[in-house]
Amino acid sequence: MCLIQPDEGSVKVTGKELTPILHGAGLELSDSHLEQYSALLTSFEAAIESLPDDREVQPRPDLEKYPRTDIHVPEDNDHGAWATKVTAKCVAPESNLLAGRTVALKDNIALAGVRCTNGTAMVDWVPEIDATVATRIMDAGATIIGKSACENACLEGVSCTSVTGPVHNPYAEGYSAGGSSSGSGRLVATGSVDLAIGCDQGGSIRIPASACGIVGLKPTWGLVPYTGMLGLDPTLDHTGPMAKNVRDCALLLEAIAGPDEWDDRQPRVELGGYQVDYVRHVDGVTRLPKHTMLSGMKVGILLEGFQIPNHDENIAVIVRAAAMKLSELGATVSSVSVPMHSEATATYMTFLPALTPQSLLGEQYGHRQLYLTERCGLVGKKLTQAQFDALGPGASYMYLAYLWAQEKHGSKLHSRCRNLLKEVADSYDRALKDFDVLITPTVPNPPARLPDHGSSEGPMKLMSMAGGILANTCPTNCTGHPAISLPVGFSPTHEDPNVKLPVGMQIIGRRFRDIDCLKVAAAWESSFDWKTS
Template identity: 65%
Template sequence: MSVVQLGAPDKRVTEDDLRPILSNAGLELSEPLLENYSTLISALDAGIASLQDDRDILPRPDLTKYPRTDIHIPEDNEFGAWATKVTAKCTSPTSDLLKGRTIALKDNMAFAGVRCTNGTSMVDWTPEIDATVVTRVLDAGAIIVGKAACENSCLEGMSGTAVTGQVHNPYAKGYSAGGSSSGSGRLVATGSVDLAFGCDQGGSIRIPASSCGVVGLKPTWGLVPYTGILSLDATIDHAGPMTKNVRDCALFLEAIAGPDGWDDRQPPFGLEGDKLKFVAPLDALLAKDSSEMLKGLKIGVLSEGFEVPGQDPNVVSSVMSAIERFKSLGAEVGTISIPSHKEAPLLWTCALPLSGGRQSLLGDMDGRKQLYLTDRAELVGPKLTQSQFDALGPGASNMYMGYLWIQEKYGAKIQGKAMNLLKQVNDNYDKALKGFDVLVMPTLPYPPPRLPEPDSDEGPLNFLTRTIGLIANTCPFNNSGHPALSLPVGFVPAREDPSVKLPTAVQIVGRKYGDATCLKVAAAWEKAFDWKSL
């Protein structure tokens, strides 16, 4: 590390200041070296003290143009779905793409002046900025009506951990609405909002979409800016639409897609013009006769997506029936095997704790070119306090324990090894998608599980075993970055009570930046068939 200045700092870092830091690091230096580094670190410390306030350059919203009123915590939170209510509308929108549509924000998204819980009481944070996508939907004429509950630290697939309470499935009270975008899924399904944001690092858009019977799209990695949204791991962060139908999904995506100049998840060039148009191509497709809508399109049925341990045979049957129906729409349906698909969830699991622990729980986003949420980061130290750890849900506390273990036992090599192996999995998907336009499989291997009793303390092991294998078909595409859409295709019996019927869904995976193709395939099926009657 080069030195740019020495100077004469007002407050000198002494040798006594350095000794305990070195001791904690397992280092011992001679007195002459200590004196040298005392001078060097003093210069660094003086430089830190001279930095201007970064809040001066943050993209603070114009509250005259984007006013927000009636901010409150509702007494009736729609069976756990609402975290905070608010009303916000742009006074001079630039388009009418989402004119009059009501939208819920996921409660890990910055919206100035409105608390952001991230599903946990670990920190108390009210942002000063708006996420890029929030501004974009307001500019498109949407009305924000609140923030939807999300699971604790966005690290659960079952809707039983949000600090605001359990979120119940819209079709059966006492069953999971999916996670971590649990409130978003329920609010769209019940019609409480027209549209809702989800964020997805392992399936957190698609799990609640499947569980609640709505459409959920995890866009191509980098298509939608993640600026102003709490990260889990930048390599797998995705924000996207959750909607009642596919056309609304296309409208929503068109409103929020494209580079914003902050987020390094996004390519610096190439995303413009027709590449960001999703509605017109969809409307052109839907104008065709049903039997012609998917003519010439090749759909690959991913064999390994139907071989998840513990997979419910009713889900397999429902999804296979839905896939067969694609043939009547003109599509050519074939089978494809990608053996590494089965390896991807374990690689996802091993790659996550080190980076996720730093980025998600400690707010340490080093190495990224993006907007840093420094006001929230300063609320968390280099390690969690006991009270902060105790505020975590089972999934988040398990990740932090994994972070501590890997950091101490293995260091950076385990994450690096897993990421290197995931590149091969990604390449295998790309290869398969050269022969097929999309790949299809069940979104989830089984229907939503029953929620634990409220306020029960069954421990992280019992809680997390309720959803073993849940993300087997979803998390691989977070690491690979391919677009993946969950489309409801029918009801199946709950595992705990066959008299309870819950939604299930097919997942449609496309080539990178082939989000429009996923939308077309889903829209054609949706136009021809009523999933609720199947």
């Protein structure tokens, strides 16, 4: 261990300062050792004082190259979909891949100079950096026109908890647009933007895509850099495209995929061209004769995905029928069982509270990534009452479950869940040796009616509204497999049979074979009309 010699004016640590810290940890030192360790900690403080400002190495944007103007909170937020409006673009784009397109960023994604609420009033943060995906979108010629509303701390699946207000379903006011990328789903569906970025830790791209009748892809873990975004945990965090159709989804993925030298979740190897050539492969499939589009592909209808407790049978029937239509496109379609799929949700929900230090307290560790030093400095070692009160029911429950688990179970519970989730990943891999993709309903029930009083309805009611909503989506966050939601029909809501809302079909692929998900989705989309199917 190398010791830094303190300067004359450096902080000097005394035994008097160290003693209460020791007592708080249940430790004691002899007087001699207390003096020596105080001297060592004085050296530690000198090392801290010698550190340069890390802002110099952060991806701070060149505002002449990437100007942003007209930053404001809109009076008309499109039924809750907008958090903040802005016009941000590159004056000298590197390509015209997204030329003329407008894009919304989920409001947990950093765009320098624009507030980033993460859907909550827990802290106020205006980033000084741009997320990698934001820079890549502007470099591809698109214009970012705002931040889309997201649910409170990105921990809700029903769109009534954002600090900026409830987000209404584009097909029926008063119903959920899904979450947590609720604003992104609505804005794409209504045509307010051409494209949007969502983030997904348990289904937060796919759930609103299903609810809003659009296409949403959770890419393979690590394919798209998560640099410059607020997340839950590096092992679960995914970001990806949301679009009106599959080709646009592939186009946006092509613009944002690939290593950025910050995010160590990304492989430092070539991926056989599939990493950056998605649109060509999608176009190649849709130009084929209908009956040959998916020739040679094997599609597995994942039985457990249709057996979620209290699922809506209408949705199961619609998705199963949509999956069977893939045989008309040349695919071989048959059933497959992956028993671990049913067990994954309980493991995920038990595992989730252990992520509280990173997701709510701003602690970051264990990965080579961009650390958001300014944002994490806004929260202490524990939440204040005001910060806790600013959370939605999902986030507040997670914090309380974390405190409970720390006291009653310790770190062993987290370790146990982490090991069990490895078997979930292995079980998908075994099934995907025999199938190119697996099919489930994205969400087992139609979107719920928004509560009259938003998140003040109380945690039990709001969390029961989201019951089972993650059952088919959260497993692939744990395993890293790509999964896309494609609209395939409409189903009546539980509250009113005259209100019919979109139904999504989820297509799960092998890791780093996102193109298989896109090809299957594109073939179905180009052959059938989901609004009349």
